[in-house]
Amino acid sequence: MNRLPAFTISQPQSVAEASEMLASLGDSGRLYAGGTELLATMKEGALLYDTLVDVKTVPGLADIRVQDGELWIGAAVTHFSIETSPIVRELLPVLSYVESRVANTRVRATGTLVGNLCFAEPHSDPATMLLCLDARVVAQSTRGERQLTIDEFFVGAYETALEEDEVVTSVVVPLPPANWRMAYKKFQIIERPTLGLGVVLELNDGGDSVATARAAVGCVSESPLRSSAAEAQLAGPLESLLERLDAAGDSLADEADLLDDREGSAEYKRHLIKVFLKRAVQQALQSDGPSR
Amino acid sequence: MSDTSAQILLRTTVNGLDVAVAIEPQETLAEVLREKLQLIGTKVSCNVQVCGACTVLVDGLPVSSCTYLAYEARDRQVLTIEGLASKDGTLHPLQTAFIEENAFQCGFCTPGMILAAKSLLDQRPDSSEHEIVEYMEGNICRCTGYRSIVAAIQKAQASVADRSS
Numbered sequence: 512m513n514r515l516p517a518f519t520i521s522q523p524q525s526v527a528e529a530s531e532m533l534a535s536l537g538d539s540g541r542l543y544a545g546g547t548e549l550l551a552t553m554k555e556g557a558l559l560y561d562t563l564v565d566v567k568t569v570p571g572l573a574d575i576r577v578q579d580g581e582l583w584i585g586a587a588v589t590h591f592s593i594e595t596s597p598i599v600r601e602l603l604p605v606l607s608y609v610e611s612r613v614a615n616t617r618v619r620a621t622g623t624l625v626g627n628l629c630f631a632e633p634h635s636d637p638a639t640m641l642l643c644l645d646a647r648v649v650a651q652s653t654r655g656e657r658q659l660t661i662d663e664f665f666v667g668a669y670e671t672a673l674e675e676d677e678v679v680t681s682v683v684v685p686l687p688p689a690n691w692r693m694a695y696k697k698f699q700i701i702e703r704p705t706l707g708l709g710v711v712l713e714l715n716d717g718g719d720s721v722a723t724a725r726a727a728v729g730c731v732s733e734s735p736l737r738s739s740a741a742e743a744q745l746a747g748p749l750e751s752l753l754e755r756l757d758a759a760g761d762s763l764a765d766e767a768d769l770l771d772d773r774e775g776s777a778e779y780k781r782h783l784i785k786v787f788l789k790r791a792v793q794q795a796l797q798s799d800g801p802s803r
Numbered sequence: 804m805s806d807t808s809a810q811i812l813l814r815t816t817v818n819g820l821d822v823a824v825a826i827e828p829q830e831t832l833a834e835v836l837r838e839k840l841q842l843i844g845t846k847v848s849c850n851v852q853v854c855g856a857c858t859v860l861v862d863g864l865p866v867s868s869c870t871y872l873a874y875e876a877r878d879r880q881v882l883t884i885e886g887l888a889s890k891d892g893t894l895h896p897l898q899t900a901f902i903e904e905n906a907f908q909c910g911f912c913t914p915g916m917i918l919a920a921k922s923l924l925d926q927r928p929d930s931s932e933h934e935i936v937e938y939m940e941g942n943i944c945r946c947t948g949y950r951s952i953v954a955a956i957q958k959a960q961a962s963v964a965d966r967s968s
Contacts, residue, residue, distance in 0.1 A: 513850050515829040519809075520874060550870045551851045563828075591864065615941020616919060617852060620864035621871060702853055 522568040530652040532564045534676035547622035548630040582684040590619035605693045609640045633668045634703040639729030640695045643709035646684040650677040665734035690714045694795035696787045705774045706783045710791045720748045731767045738766035760785030815876040818886025826873045833857045833868035844884040855942030858915035865922045884914035896962040906955035908946035920956045
């Protein structure tokens with residue numbers, strides 16, 4: 512049986528201590544939360560660390576709370592805890608849904624949302640929806656704290672804008688007003704999803720027109736992305752929205768710079784984007800509030 | 804700062820029994836269960852948390868013991884297939900239903916299947932067939948074609964409901 516290489520585990524008692532540990536370890540150490548991505552990759556020999564810094568021993572990072580109209584999710588909160596959180600189910604059901612469809616039940620029980628983002632695996636479900644929800648990542652080090660948008664956070668596949676000594680303590684998601692409609696759709700036939708697609712539609716006062724729209728696509732590029740052209744095309748009267756969807760889907764696909772790979776041809780992925788954009792928009796509009 | 808060097812004394816509870824065992828930080832729960840506690844009912848197949856064969860429950864939730872560090876089980880309750888039947892040997896309704904519905908052939912995926920199903924039925928005893936399929940989709944069987952597995956879970960579900968009504 513393939514085994515993990517030997518390492519030690521450090522147990523910081525504060526974010527500052529974790530940051531100091533990461534600074535002194537450099538490339539030989541890495542922050543460890545649920546480990547679902549990290550340990551599997553280490554087992555396959557693609558990553559090697561002498562020390563894992565267990566962020567879960569830092570008190571106060573396991574909470575989900577609402578503050579000033581925003582949802583704060585701590586670094587040690589698992590996908591399962593978010594999926595089943597009464598707060599998330601009530602205030603941001605789309606996120607509960609996204610989390611309920613991450614990987615498999617075992618990964619959801621162990622893996623954390625923040626860990627998922629920090630690993631920057633291109634097939635992340637929550638990353639795509641969080642981009643669509645204008646979420647931010649809170650990064651702390653002994654040098655201070657900063658917040659990054661999801662767009663700023665992802666630099667490429669498996670690569671984030673985090674400095675070596677920075678610890679992501681929370682993800683912050685602004686809670687949607689009552690006139691927003693949203694949905695997330697994914698398509699998966701192999702181990703990881705082939706496509707993830709999120710939409711957020713802000714309806715006007717009369718409820719007959721899309722005032723502003725956001726659309727994000729994931730899994731088909733190094734990082735999830737939005738298309739301002741697609742979002743402009745989605746805005747406008749609801750009665751003609753169906754006619755605009757095809758062009759909006761093309762815009763989203765253009766932005767993604769699709770490649771032929773083992774998950775399918777670029778042409779196939781363009782088709783999927785258009786089909787799933789339509790499904791996501793239809794589902795978003797079926798609800799009478801900001802539900803999934 | 805407390806560092807764990809080469810060995811850790813792991814204190815955990817396995818199948819209701821308190822256990823203290825020396826482990827190394829990189830040892831997985833499956834390795835400790837199988838090699839140090841001789842609980843070989845936990846099977847390892849893909850070894851990278853995709854197939855579900857190695858599923859055990861920690862505090863009632865399923866984990867892939869092949870990639871879950873034994874370190875994480877400290878002060879927690881671990882349940883393996885060996886701990887599912889009553890002390891007098893009476894099988895759990897899921898075990899009985901798997902036998903009655905012929906929900907296995909080679910049996911390698913079965914401990915993981917049964918434990919995952921137990922977690923689902925404990926959390927959501929009234930799960931629909933769709934919810935059962937969705938929950939179990941991360942547990943892979945290469946023999947039966949799944950139909951009999953879903954039937955067994957539904958049978959156990961009915962049996963548990965009867966017992967508690």
